[in-house]
Amino acid sequence: MKEQPIGIFDSGVGGLTVAHAVKQILPGESLVYFGDTAHLPYGDKSADSIKSYSRRITEFLLEHNSKVVLVACNTASSSAFDTLRKEFNGKTILIDVIDPVVDYLSTRNFHKIGVIGTKRTISSGTYEKKLKEKSPVTNVVSLATPLLVPMIEEGFIFDDISNAIIRTYLSEKSLTGIEALILGCTHYPIIKNQISKFFNFNVEVVDSARIVATALRETLEKNNLLNEKSKVSDQFFVSDYTPYFEKIAKMFFEGNINLKRADIWS
Numbered sequence: 700m701k702e703q704p705i706g707i708f709d710s711g712v713g714g715l716t717v718a719h720a721v722k723q724i725l726p727g728e729s730l731v732y733f734g735d736t737a738h739l740p741y742g743d744k745s746a747d748s749i750k751s752y753s754r755r756i757t758e759f760l761l762e763h764n765s766k767v768v769l770v771a772c773n774t775a776s777s778s779a780f781d782t783l784r785k786e787f788n789g790k791t792i793l794i795d796v797i798d799p800v801v802d803y804l805s806t807r808n809f810h811k812i813g814v815i816g817t818k819r820t821i822s823s824g825t826y827e828k829k830l831k832e833k834s835p836v837t838n839v840v841s842l843a844t845p846l847l848v849p850m851i852e853e854g855f856i857f858d859d860i861s862n863a864i865i866r867t868y869l870s871e872k873s874l875t876g877i878e879a880l881i882l883g884c885t886h887y888p889i890i891k892n893q894i895s896k897f898f899n900f901n902v903e904v905v906d907s908a909r910i911v912a913t914a915l916r917e918t919l920e921k922n923n924l925l926n927e928k929s930k931v932s933d934q935f936f937v938s939d940y941t942p943y944f945e946k947i948a949k950m951f952f953e954g955n956i957n958l959k960r961a962d963i964w965s
Contacts, residue, residue, distance in 0.1 A: 704729040705789075705915070706765025708756045710739040711852050712947045713886030714771030717796065719951040720908035721769070722933075724916055726924045729764045730933045733789045737938035737964065740848040741774040742817025742884075749819065753779035757787060759963050763934070766924055767792040769915060773883045774817050775824040792918060796885060797825055799914035800907045805833035807855075807903075809878045814841040815868065816883030817848060826883060840873045841883075851886045851922070854943050862893060869897050879903040889947075936961040 705725075707718050708730050711734050718732050735741075741749055753775045760768050768791050770783070776795035784793050804812065814826045821843040830839050846864050855861045874880070880890055880902050888906045894906045918923040929932050935958045937944055948956050 700766045701924055702729075702928060702930070703764045703766040704731045704769040704820070704932075706731050706733075706757075706760030706763065707771045708733040708753075708760065708768070708775075709772040709885055710735050710741040710774070711883060711886070711888070711941075712867070712944050713848070713851070715948055716888040716906070716908045717771040717911055718870075718887050718942060720912035721915060722952070724909070724912040725919070725925075727961070728919075729926070729931050731760055731765055732933070732935045733759060733961070734935070734937045734944055736941050737854060740817060740845075741772060742819045742845055744774075745815055746778045746819070746823075746873065749775055750779040750782050753783055754786065755963055757783055757791075757793075759936075759961065761787075761791055765791065767794065767915070767918065769794045769796075769911070771796055773797065773820045773884050773885060777820045777823040778824065789877065790923075792922060794911070794915055794918060796907045796911050797829065799910045800881060800905060801826070801829045801833055802914075803910050804830060804879065804881070804905065807879070809837060809903075811838040811877050813877040813880040813902075814839065814883045815844045815847075815887070816841070818843045818845050820883050821963045826881060832948060840877065841866065842873065844868045845914065847890070848884060848886050851889050852941075852943065854946075855869050856890055857893070857908065861890060863889065865893050865897060869894065877902055879905055881905045903958075908961065933957065935959070938963060940951065
């Protein structure tokens with residue numbers, strides 16, 4: 700099983716930030732990535748729909764012999780992870796993108812933490828609930844930022860449009876005085892520098908990608924699943940082809956990628 704790939708899924712390009720971090724920390728591992736571009740954004744979908752999508756994608760990744768499945772989507776992690784863990788218990792190891800971040804922040808002694816994410820992630824209250832359990836004295840404020848995912852998926856980054864949207868959201872009074880800001884969506888690290896710049900680099904902007912990749916490595920080591928051989932073969936699937944996905948994937952993975960469309964909903 701050591702040589703079997705790591706399965707990763709997200710609604711679109713956001714999970715590529717996590718996949719990239721995984722390749723940096725675990726260069727000997729092969730990946731099978733699934734971007735559910737046919738249904739993005741997940742943030743405005745019902746919890747039942749997200750559970751249904753996540754269940755089928757997990758099955759797809761297991762059909763491709765994934766030794767572990769990383770839910771590289773905050774919305775799916777907050778709405779579907781518990782369901783996946785029950786349904787696939789004993790069939791695979793599942794990792795989400797929320798718990799490793801909460802564990803990391805619980806050691807940092809921040810007084811006020813902000814969270815931005817999709818409507819579904821924020822309305823679930825998952826970050827706030829889990830952070831309060833770990834650090835009861837920490838003040839956690841959450842803000843839904845639903846325009847950021849479609850903005851990123853449409854390629855509006857590092858321009859006046861994206862700067863205006865980011866500035867409008869982050870000017871929200873509730874975020875005043877935060878010491879850290881959780882990027883509660885794996886799309887958001889793509890605009891991390893713009894977000895940091897808004898706060899004059901005085902706020903720790905918490906990108907889950909590297910934290911989650913480190914947690915993944917620890918999980919593989921614990922379960923004796925770390926691949927120690929150098930033969931690597933990555934596969935990238937999307938449920939609906941978009942030129943922007945391929946562009947971002949090539950940017951992260953430096954060159955041609957093995958991208959295929961997989962209609963798993965038929």
